Amino acid sequence: MTLDQIDIANAPAVPGxxxxxxxxxxxxxxxxxVVLSSAAADKIERADxxxxxxxxxxxxxxxxxxxxxxxxxxxxxxxxxGRGWWWEEIGTGHIYESVGFxxxxxxxxxxxxxxxxxxxxxxxxxxxxxxxDPARYFQASAQQYATGTAALLESxxxxxxxxxxxxxxxxLEDIPDYPLPPGVExxxxxxxxxRAIWTSVDETSQDEWGYSPLTEEDYQRWLAHPRFQPELWxxxxxxxxxxxxxHVLTFIDQIENEKFGRKRGYTEGIGVDRAWRRLGLARALIxxxxxxxxxxxxxxxxxxxxxxxxxxxxxxxESCGFQVVQRDAIYRKPF
Numbered sequence: 001m002t003l004d005q006i007d008i009a010n011a012p013a014v015p016g017x018x019x020x021x022x023x024x025x026x027x028x029x030x031x032x033x034v035v036l037s038s039a040a041a042d043k044i045e046r047a048d049x050x051x052x053x054x055x056x057x058x059x060x061x062x063x064x065x066x067x068x069x070x071x072x073x074x075x076x077x078x079x080x081x082g083r084g085w086w087w088e089e090i091g092t093g094h095i096y097e098s099v100g101f102x103x104x105x106x107x108x109x110x111x112x113x114x115x116x117x118x119x120x121x122x123x124x125x126x127x128x129x130x131x132x133d134p135a136r137y138f139q140a141s142a143q144q145y146a147t148g149t150a151a152l153l154e155s156x157x158x159x160x161x162x163x164x165x166x167x168x169x170x171x172l173e174d175i176p177d178y179p180l181p182p183g184v185e186x187x188x189x190x191x192x193x194x195r196a197i198w199t200s201v202d203e204t205s206q207d208e209w210g211y212s213p214l215t216e217e218d219y220q221r222w223l224a225h226p227r228f229q230p231e232l233w234x235x236x237x238x239x240x241x242x243x244x245x246x247h248v249l250t251f252i253d254q255i256e257n258e259k260f261g262r263k264r265g266y267t268e269g270i271g272v273d274r275a276w277r278r279l280g281l282a283r284a285l286i287x288x289x290x291x292x293x294x295x296x297x298x299x300x301x302x303x304x305x306x307x308x309x310x311x312x313x314x315x316x317x318e319s320c321g322f323q324v325v326q327r328d329a330i331y332r333k334p335f
Contacts, residue, residue: 006070008118012110014074019118022069022081028053030078034101041104043145047256052226059221062086068126070118072102072111079103082115084123086130087212094130095210095332096123097139100149112152116140120156127335136335143328150329158331162209163307165314167322169267172294172301176320178283180236184245184276186288187237189230193244197235198222200244204271209306210330227251227266232296234288236281238273245273246281248289252296265293267303267322270313286320 006019032053039046057065063085072080082100089095098119102112120138127136140158142150180186189197202214222228229251236246249269257264267289272282293301303322305313314324 006118008114011114014106014109014111016074017111018073019114020071020073021067022065022071024057024065025054027071027078027081028057030073031081031101034078034080034103037103038101041107042143042149044143045256045260047253047259049255055224059217059224060085061215061217068122070115070122072106072115074106079106080111080115082119084119084126086123086126090206090211090213092137093135094127095137095139096127098123099140107148112148113156116152116156124335137332138335139330139332141328141330144326150331153331156333158333160329161332162330164328164330165305165307165324166326166328167303167305167314167317168264168325169290169301169321170323171321172290172299174321175287175290175294176283178280178287178320180284181276181279181281183239184236184281185239186234186285189233189235193235194223194230196244197233197247197249200247200273201249201269201271204247204273207274209308227253232265232289232292233269234285234292236276236285238276243273245276246285247271248285250289250292252293252298263297263299265289265296265298265301267293267301270303282316283320286317290320 004021004023006021008019011017011019028050032048032050035048036046063083065083068085069081069083071078080100080102082098084096084098086094086096098116100112100115123138138158140153142153198219205211232250232252234248234250235244237243238245247269248267250265250267252265267286270282270286290301303317305317307314307327
């Protein structure tokens, strides 16, 4: 046995199958191939690049890739991998999440289940060092067409806890004219505003399901991300006290658009200060975001919505022309 090998009790009897630990950089090309082949099989639209994988795994939070990842290979070729991490959710306790990818040719052989069992064991070890919260949960997700993932999770005792909709506005024609409420103005997002906008992102997210406080590391990762496109943002300021009170952090993924032959923008990062809600500010900023996307040459727009949001965001987005096209699930299992 080599030092990087991982032994799993009751591992599937697949000749040549080996589990091992993560190897920095040398694993990235294989990981990318697994992610893209897995996504294609599950009808998930992804356009990840080697640069994306490298950047994402260089800025992980509450995850040591050398200890908290498992790699599955056949004859030296990577066929799957999984990763675990954790965070503290306000009002709930500690959440221990895992994600796994497996090349389609090697599914339904017990490999995914073996990786999930190892990840749960690893997350239990991590949890042993944390305070004993009233509730602790394992968490994982499955998109609508990832039926194998959903079946695996349910067989392991997970149950759907929350659903999220993917919504699309199929055209950027006939954008409604929603005026800004009195007392606010939209200003260009300049570098000296980034901290104030980030503070608003954190504050307006506190009512969302699964919220945990944002960190300085999160901020730096946000600044460096390719989807950080402030030239497209719509940011509202309270004219009375010069404070950010609403935002839509629009972006365009050109690589994804080229891969799927479309011109789609993202109406994301939507948030409104509590004192300015139900005054039409969100609709006004969304309309401005749609106009910005159209001006950039886009023909459609998309966003993600919490189906159980207490603020009724699904109805809000439908009033702006968005339609539900997919439902994805978040699964949890109590310790």
